[in-house]
Amino acid sequence: MPAREITKLTLYGDCASGNCMKTRFIADALGVDYDWVEINVVGKETQTDEFLAINPAGQVPLARWPNGRILPQSNAIMLYLAETTPGGERFIPSDPFARGQMMSWLFWEQYSHETAIAVRRYHKHLLGKSDDDIDPGLLPKGRRALGVMELQLTYTDYMVGESLTLADVALVAYTRWAHEGGFDLSEFPAVRRWVSRVETDLDIEHAQAA
Amino acid sequence: MPAREITKLTLYGDCASGNCMKTRFIADALGVDYDWVEINVVGKETQTDEFLAINPAGQVPLARWPNGRILPQSNAIMLYLAETTPGGERFIPSDPFARGQMMSWLFWEQYSHETAIAVRRYHKHLLGKSDDDIDPGLLPKGRRALGVMELQLTYTDYMVGESLTLADVALVAYTRWAHEGGFDLSEFPAVRRWVSRVETDLDIEHAQAA
Numbered sequence: 001m002p003a004r005e006i007t008k009l010t011l012y013g014d015c016a017s018g019n020c021m022k023t024r025f026i027a028d029a030l031g032v033d034y035d036w037v038e039i040n041v042v043g044k045e046t047q048t049d050e051f052l053a054i055n056p057a058g059q060v061p062l063a064r065w066p067n068g069r070i071l072p073q074s075n076a077i078m079l080y081l082a083e084t085t086p087g088g089e090r091f092i093p094s095d096p097f098a099r100g101q102m103m104s105w106l107f108w109e110q111y112s113h114e115t116a117i118a119v120r121r122y123h124k125h126l127l128g129k130s131d132d133d134i135d136p137g138l139l140p141k142g143r144r145a146l147g148v149m150e151l152q153l154t155y156t157d158y159m160v161g162e163s164l165t166l167a168d169v170a171l172v173a174y175t176r177w178a179h180e181g182g183f184d185l186s187e188f189p190a191v192r193r194w195v196s197r198v199e200t201d202l203d204i205e206h207a208q209a210a
Numbered sequence: 211m212p213a214r215e216i217t218k219l220t221l222y223g224d225c226a227s228g229n230c231m232k233t234r235f236i237a238d239a240l241g242v243d244y245d246w247v248e249i250n251v252v253g254k255e256t257q258t259d260e261f262l263a264i265n266p267a268g269q270v271p272l273a274r275w276p277n278g279r280i281l282p283q284s285n286a287i288m289l290y291l292a293e294t295t296p297g298g299e300r301f302i303p304s305d306p307f308a309r310g311q312m313m314s315w316l317f318w319e320q321y322s323h324e325t326a327i328a329v330r331r332y333h334k335h336l337l338g339k340s341d342d343d344i345d346p347g348l349l350p351k352g353r354r355a356l357g358v359m360e361l362q363l364t365y366t367d368y369m370v371g372e373s374l375t376l377a378d379v380a381l382v383a384y385t386r387w388a389h390e391g392g393f394d395l396s397e398f399p400a401v402r403r404w405v406s407r408v409e410t411d412l413d414i415e416h417a418q419a420a
């Protein structure tokens with residue numbers, strides 16, 4: 001990562017990371033002007049002295065502004081961009097309880113979904129490990145997370161009611177790549193339909209396995 | 211867990227869980243009237259058919275209202291109570307960037323802090339496992355998390371600037387019990403002072419090891 005002058009919002013991230021791609025999905029949807037600095041996680045570029053000086057937590061994505069401010073955490077970056085960019089209010093329910101439900105899914109995504117589906121994909125797809133060398137608990141944990149989503153999406157078209165919110169953006173990031181982690185979305189038909197719906201809404205390439 | 215009529219906000223939780231206690235700290239600080247239903251996590255009371263019918267994710271804490279609405283996820287419950295209760299605005303910065311920083315800490319707490327410090331405490335203190343039977347990665351991961359907090363608290367009295375926010379409430383819940391997970395807070399003097407400060411602010415018993 002070369003030292004660089006920051007002249008506009010700069011997003012540091014890895015294109016192979018769903019967490020990082022979330023911040024691009026929202027920035028692109030909002031028409032925010034930003035620079036992207038690719039940081040290779042597998043190559044340990046988040047653990048260099050130079051990157052740790054910017055973010056001591058050693059994690060991407062990271063948002064950085066010309067005034068020196070930085071903000072880590074994918075879901076916090078999405079929330080901040082949506083709250084402070086004209087048009088961003090369409091991604092956040094105005095009803096307090098619906099907003100609470102969105103927040104609840106955002107925390108659940110990081111605690112119960114990413115930690116199984118993204119982690120298994122990381123080991124299988126990015127590190128190339130065989131199934132025998134991957135924590136056997138990740139497959140049932142991830143299938144349970146997909147089952148929780150399937151139940152919700154049987155009732156509503158989106159994770160919170162009938163329109164796209166940040167909860168959908170957060171959850172689609174790794175769900176659309178779940179097959180790379182060895183998860184079969186054909187077991188979860190409502191989830192599969194929702195992935196296509198959200199990809200269309202965000203105008204991103206359909207990445208889901210056939 | 212007996213079936214019950216819900217006549218006011220009801221919080222389902224385990225008093226031995228920091229995640230659950232967060233919701234009480236905020237409800238108490240705001241003077242919210244609520245019922246507490248104790249759910250024993252070690253005793254697998256979150257996995258009963260009756261509890262899963264209320265929260266398919268099988269997790270506590272859970273907030274439930276007389277109108278049938280439910281909200282899971284500790285940090286989402288705290289946010290909702292603070293946003294909808296008079297006086298709650300004092301726990302959420304009005305400045306958008308400071309609010310973004312608070313959100314960032316809330317997500318970091320669930321992803322990088324709870325998953326090491328709370329998990330090691332769960333195995334050591336609640337399940338009574340010996341150190342040899344606990345994932346050896348949890349101790350360095352938790353120490354790194356405490357180091358990230360120490361760095362912030364060297365500069366500011368609270369996690370976001372100079373006043374208490376939900377980020378402090380979320381992070382104090384397990385940090386004050388970190389010694390039960392085998393973490394030595396004397397290595398992190400700014401964190402230790404901050405724990406006492408937040409316990410005093412919230413008027414909760416000082417639980418930290420001497």
